[in-house]
Amino acid sequence: MARRTDIAEVAKNARVSKSTVSRVINGGYASAEVKARVAKVIAKLGYTPWTTARNFSLGRAGCFGLVMEDSQSEWITQILGGIEEELTAKHISLLVGSLVLKGTYDATTVLSWVRERRVDGLIFARPGRRERTLVDAARKAKVALALIAPDESFKSGAVLRSNNADAGREIADHLYELGHRRIAFLGGPKESLDSQQRFEGLENGLKARKVKLAASNVMFAPRYHPEEGKAYAEKWLKMARSRAPTAVVLANDTMALGFMRTLHAQGVGIPRDVSVVGFDDIPAATLFWPGLTTVRQQMRAMGAAACRTLLTALLEEQPERSSLEFPMDLIVRQSTGPAPTRSAP
Amino acid sequence: MARRTDIAEVAKNARVSKSTVSRVINGGYASAEVKARVAKVIAKLGYTPWTTARNFSLGRAGCFGLVMEDSQSEWITQILGGIEEELTAKHISLLVGSLVLKGTYDATTVLSWVRERRVDGLIFARPGRRERTLVDAARKAKVALALIAPDESFKSGAVLRSNNADAGREIADHLYELGHRRIAFLGGPKESLDSQQRFEGLENGLKARKVKLAASNVMFAPRYHPEEGKAYAEKWLKMARSRAPTAVVLANDTMALGFMRTLHAQGVGIPRDVSVVGFDDIPAATLFWPGLTTVRQQMRAMGAAACRTLLTALLEEQPERSSLEFPMDLIVRQSTGPAPTRSAP
């Protein structure tokens, strides 16, 4: 088994020292003549530095870890797309680390990344409550952190978040302009900041239009789940048409789809009888009929930004400490339409 | 900045040599007394070997690479779940490698894993045509391979695949028992082996029941896409009810949902007027009304198996060379029902 060519072999062939070869590769002092000669030898031998050796020498891991919950995996494509983009663009090609799925809340993997592999940074993609202890542990271990989260209370690390409040306001405008005045909101768990912020945005947006959300039309479900949408749909069906909300905003798409699915099965027309708005723009949102009006998060951009902050922290040795807000994009599909005229038969 | 404790420090504290500490950790000769003493010191100092150094010394990368297409990302949760399971169970805790998404067919990342990082193995999750060149390149580079693919023509590496044919037959039985005799199949691209095998299974299953698939009821779409399902739905709507298939099998769920969505919008009842079966069991399959009857692949098990073969190849230094077939699970939901009675008004 022929050994792979190493830096010493290149040095020998180019009649220079290992140090010089290293400098040519990484950009230190080197005369034009030597640079050219070494480059030629490298090309001829097809030499590539061995990443592991380089990382070992530099005292790095050469990778970031990405942590996310199972249920968040809808976004993974986008987040990873953003990360890839950022890392391959850099001359220092760090490898995207790993990804953990914790069906059985298994923190050991993540902790082993920190303790044993000593990753150069951790990206938490939309950590839930259970992940908070992990985030704290990571912070204690002084790993560079980037959090894609609505939470502003994190005391260190970069925080990337979507502007839920603006999105809520935008939805308010959209619905108002369609003539809706009786609007309902079904949030996720009370502790979910996303849910809270989305609600507040909606409420403020409506308030600016002098529309009030009736307290009875504001609810919070214990979990983001289609069944919760279904439960609310059943409640909606029991209301007198003259009092039922003409538009319902649900804090995420799965709930919204559960809601629509149930109404649909009962012959309720969407948006004829009620308009529906979700959050997140999951793939299924387009597959449905009618297509779900929803709000998209710039996950790709957030993934890229997370990476960028970790990279600067790593290269410039300064702790990352920033907070960035990303606008959300309202995607109007067919599930929202003009409010039904009050005088129905 | 206090340096992390290294093996030398442990050795000093336990009054033994580095070699001995290493042996205690990795299981070489060591007297019971020494083992205990070293273990105690390790616990006291909270020592953990640095993965990068270990890998460097062993000449390994300590990670596998996972390659998949954007569009395949529906399965990522399951595949990764299986991989995680397998790796964390092993005492030799290899880190799950990375994941690439090639919106712009970017092979450089994967090739850099092989050339620079020198990954210990590559897992290709359902590689498409474009990935074939990558697979070939990887094979040429003599990296251990595990392919989650329907293709049996791969000459080396482990191949994990779903038993599409059996699934096709199972669907045939299911539909036959519901009374369906006029059945249609809409496949994916002609070159897609998955699609072919699914079709053949269905055809054979029906043949065994003496039911023939009319040639006009067998089509192959140029891509797996909801629009193709929609196009076929429009065709279906134009057929005379007495000649239109009473059940349609589509080669994947997105097409099936596109099909259902279009019919639904036109007031066609499912399964009252036509039964629908898909393949893959994507998350959206449950969100729809009616829920889509489909076939689930054991992605988790396949991910785990892929890992296992790579691990044995790595540890026992023998090239992996195997082929495993996994049964698929028919998930009956509401989109299939009794065939409509022939004598409709």
Add this chain to the structure above:
DNA sequence: ACAAATTCTGGTATCGGTTTCATAAGTGGC
């Protein structure tokens, strides 16, 4: 023209593990 600063280069130490080798101490067979 000479000192100072800058550019260039090679030798050697270094990162933190594992592995080889030599040697020592037990262990068992006959």
Add this chain to the structure above:
DNA sequence: GCCACTTATGAAACCGATACCAGAATTTGT
């Protein structure tokens, strides 16, 4: 009680890159 074999242990080499340092060559400044 001697030889062969297994078990224990430490010293030193090693993996392949980068970093530091000293010295040589070149450029710059006055």
